[in-house]
């Protein structure tokens with residue numbers, strides 16, 4: 001019998017994907033559902049952010065005498081709580097926590113996966129109602145089952161990721177995630193409270209017309225980077241117009257646009273930050289995994305982001321990410337020596 005509806009929910013989609021792999025246990029699907037659940041609860045809170053003056057400012061005491069929590073702390077606590085209750089997560093690492101957190105109940109210690117996340121990326125944008133997001137990644141643990149997970153489970157390179165993605169809290173709320181098979185986007189249908197498949201098999205356009213960078217930092221960039229910015233500002237596009245600059249300052253929002261419309265997003269090293277600003281394990285690896293699953297490219301200037309061997313949980317890396325052609329063009333300027341080898 002034909003289904004009377006066209007909607008495919010996140011759950012249905014992940015279960016259908018799992019069926020392609022007879023050895024799959026469904027744990028990855030459950031984990032994605034758990035992350036989706038945490039993000040739906042975070043979304044509810046984000047939607048109220050504009051009302052803080054009415055409901056009480058963060059850090060202040062509300063009318064019931066409860067202290068209002070900062071949204072990024074709320075998001076962090078929510079993800080930890082949902083994943084701790086899940087039977088499929090051995091532990092987490094968060095941009096908000098100094099160290100990883102192993103879950104030590106019997107079910108968690110026997111779970112195959114660990115999750116890393118940036119609970120609320122771009123949180124400085126909350127006050128101006130610009131999109132923000134949660135970024136997540138899932139690795140299969142290396143440590144033996146039956147004991148608490150260890151640091152080495154979280155310090156795996158991006159090329160070992162099982163799944164990664166983000167939830168964007170914007171004009172609509174979307175979850176976009178990739179496995180090694182494909183990248184897909186799900187829009188939250190508020191009336192049924194479900195993420196529904198809206199962007200199947202996303203492909204990042206090979207070419208793009210938009211560059212995205214905090215150009216205010218350009219006085220601190222090296223000559224190669226400055227030359228690439230000049231290239232973008234000149235008539236280099238096929239239609240004879242300069243590239244357009246778009247920068248929200250919220251990586252999830254800037255990357256979401258780059259994924260859908262094509263272009264390049266950059267946070268390079270500069271005179272004050274030899275490693276750039278963005279975190280390898282919480283921001284750059286998951287986004288590179290996703291963009292590459294969609295046919296794009298993520299580089300740190302001298303190689304793939306996904307091939308960096310992490311040494312610290314909170315390490316930073318420069319990033320050039322987006323449409324393959326434009327990232328390769330940027331690399332011609334920023335790492336000519338590497339390209340010549």
Ligand code: AHM
Pocket residue numbers: 120121122123124214249250251252277
């Ligand atoms: P955050 O972790 O404090 O939110 O900072 C991360 C954000 C990214 O979302 C964004 O791409 C970048 O910082 C913007 O930085 P800048 O303001 O230096 O351009």
